[in-house]
Amino acid sequence: MMNIGKHITLACIAAAALLAPLCASAEEHGGEGGEKELAIGDIITEHVFDSYWWHITTYKGRHISMYLPIIARSEGGSWHVFSSRHLAHGEVYRGFRIAAKGEKHEGKVVATSAAGEAYRPWDISLTKNALALTINSAIMLALFLGAARWYKRRPKNATPSGFVCAVEMLVMDVEEGIVHASIGKDYKRYSPYLLTAFFFILINNLMGIIPIFPGGANTTGNIAITFVLALCTMVAVNLFGNREYWKEIFWPDVPVWLKVPLPIIPLIELFGVISKPFALMIRLLANIFAGHTVILAFTLLVFITAKIGVGINAGMTAFSVVLSIIMLCLEFLVAYIQAYVFTLLSAVFIGLSRPEHHAAHKK
Amino acid sequence: MSLLTPDFGLLFWMLVNFLIVFGILAKFGFPVITRMVSERRDHISKSLLAAEEATKKLENVRQESLAMLDEARVRQTEIIKKAIADGEQIVRNAQQKATEETEKQLDAARRSIELQKEKALSEINAQVALLSIDIAEKILRRQLDDREQQETFALQMVEETENIRRKRSHRR
Numbered sequence A: 001m002m003n004i005g006k007h008i009t010l011a012c013i014a015a016a017a018l019l020a021p022l023c024a025s026a027e028e029h030g031g032e033g034g035e036k037e038l039a040i041g042d043i044i045t046e047h048v049f050d051s052y053w054w055h056i057t058t059y060k061g062r063h064i065s066m067y068l069p070i071i072a073r074s075e076g077g078s079w080h081v082f083s084s085r086h087l088a089h090g091e092v093y094r095g096f097r098i099a100a101k102g103e104k105h106e107g108k109v110v111a112t113s114a115a116g117e118a119y120r121p122w123d124i125s126l127t128k129n130a131l132a133l134t135i136n137s138a139i140m141l142a143l144f145l146g147a148a149r150w151y152k153r154r155p156k157n158a159t160p161s162g163f164v165c166a167v168e169m170l171v172m173d174v175e176e177g178i179v180h181a182s183i184g185k186d187y188k189r190y191s192p193y194l195l196t197a198f199f200f201i202l203i204n205n206l207m208g209i210i211p212i213f214p215g216g217a218n219t220t221g222n223i224a225i226t227f228v229l230a231l232c233t234m235v236a237v238n239l240f241g242n243r244e245y246w247k248e249i250f251w252p253d254v255p256v257w258l259k260v261p262l263p264i265i266p267l268i269e270l271f272g273v274i275s276k277p278f279a280l281m282i283r284l285l286a287n288i289f290a291g292h293t294v295i296l297a298f299t300l301l302v303f304i305t306a307k308i309g310v311g312i313n314a315g316m317t318a319f320s321v322v323l324s325i326i327m328l329c330l331e332f333l334v335a336y337i338q339a340y341v342f343t344l345l346s347a348v349f350i351g352l353s354r355p356e357h358h359a360a361h362k363k
Numbered sequence B: 001m002s003l004l005t006p007d008f009g010l011l012f013w014m015l016v017n018f019l020i021v022f023g024i025l026a027k028f029g030f031p032v033i034t035r036m037v038s039e040r041r042d043h044i045s046k047s048l049l050a051a052e053e054a055t056k057k058l059e060n061v062r063q064e065s066l067a068m069l070d071e072a073r074v075r076q077t078e079i080i081k082k083a084i085a086d087g088e089q090i091v092r093n094a095q096q097k098a099t100e101e102t103e104k105q106l107d108a109a110r111r112s113i114e115l116q117k118e119k120a121l122s123e124i125n126a127q128v129a130l131l132s133i134d135i136a137e138k139i140l141r142r143q144l145d146d147r148e149q150q151e152t153f154a155l156q157m158v159e160e161t162e163n164i165r166r167k168r169s170h171r172r
Helices: A004-017 A021-030 A040-048 A128-153 A162-183 A187-209 A223-239 A243-250 A264-304 A310-352 A356-362 B008-143 B147-171
Strands: A053-059 A062-067 A069-073 A079-083 A096-098 A109-112
Touching: A040 A264, A053 A128, A069 A109, A128 A162, A128 A187, A128 A223, A128 B008, A162 A187, A162 A310, A162 B008, A187 A223, A187 A264, A187 A310, A187 B008, A223 A264, A223 A310, A223 B008, A243 A264, A264 A310
Parallel strands: none
Antiparallel strands: A053 A062, A069 A079, A096 A109
């Protein structure tokens, strides 16, 4: 993803000058074993999945990457911390290596057991996504603590302008439009979590679209990230659900035969408890992952058509740039919409776990 | 690298990152912002209410002062009217009094004139009687020798006396 910028730049240069050497450069980038075919799948995979180093650019055939620390536990039980530079080209370092293509645990750090078999050790390496998450978290903290500090330093009832005003507007929009509207009475208790989730997703989505260094990592398009977010929502829903909520799951208001010998409805309800956060997890993952993939695919059109001929390449380059721009605009929209949808649905599920009105109406 | 299997390392980092961010922002970030906004909202609505009340009060004051002005104007006309009436009354009273006084004085004057006149008349009568007695005495002393003359004289005297009396009564 972060190489989109580079690709767009390249595409523009190609369209303007129609230079043949660029095709060579692109080829080199794609195939490491000197293959003539452009390995589109590999390029996309490299960009949208996690990695042990942060590939910034390739200049004259040389990869310029930021090597990140690998933190892994060996079979003996000791932890090893070292730079991923040592594992860069399939090398083995302290018994660790990165599994090659086609192998089990492809692309991950593996160790070789006493039996000579490759296995996954405990591995909490600060990968590209982990680093990106940390950077994005720092940005988020800076944004909101900065805004909060502004208020603390002003007299009471001061009205902000500019940056703080924008932050305030966004925060209040989420709190009033999503949290308060969906949860109702007790919304204050949940609003810090939902606000954190919203802005965490939004900032990660937006940073993912920015193609140059601190951005470009596909964080919210990674299942580990969406899993944790969905898990938090699930905890918030079920930990604070009231009696009425649990009664509706285990003893719902349906004919007795639907729940007594065979608990059909309770089973369905219980499945719903898991399927709701699961849907949250998959929705966010799929949307962001697909967005990144499509933008990359459009950008790579330039390099796919480079072989066919100068004329077609020029035409396709222009086409690719136009499509990429459209997709990027769409992704900006999706970045907001997905953060909004995740927060809204979380708030709705939380609201459903506190059915006080319902109980009151029955009586 | 499977799309749907979460990687343990990344799970760990995500959990750490998210919980730290959540912990810090839930304590020092969002509540500060939302509290400030709600406080400001309260302040604004309170101020609006106060402004409305002040406007109402001002309107009341204006109405009151207008009413007072109207009342003062009414009082003013009343006072002026009363003053005019009083003045007229005083003048009228004075005139009446003056007329009465004049009348009284005139009456008194008339009465005293009458009195004086009667006094004078009675004095004149007395004087005349004395004179006539004197004259009569003198005449009587001269003529009482003649009997005939005596009777004629007596008759004449009676007649005269009657004439005088008639005249006097006539004059009255």
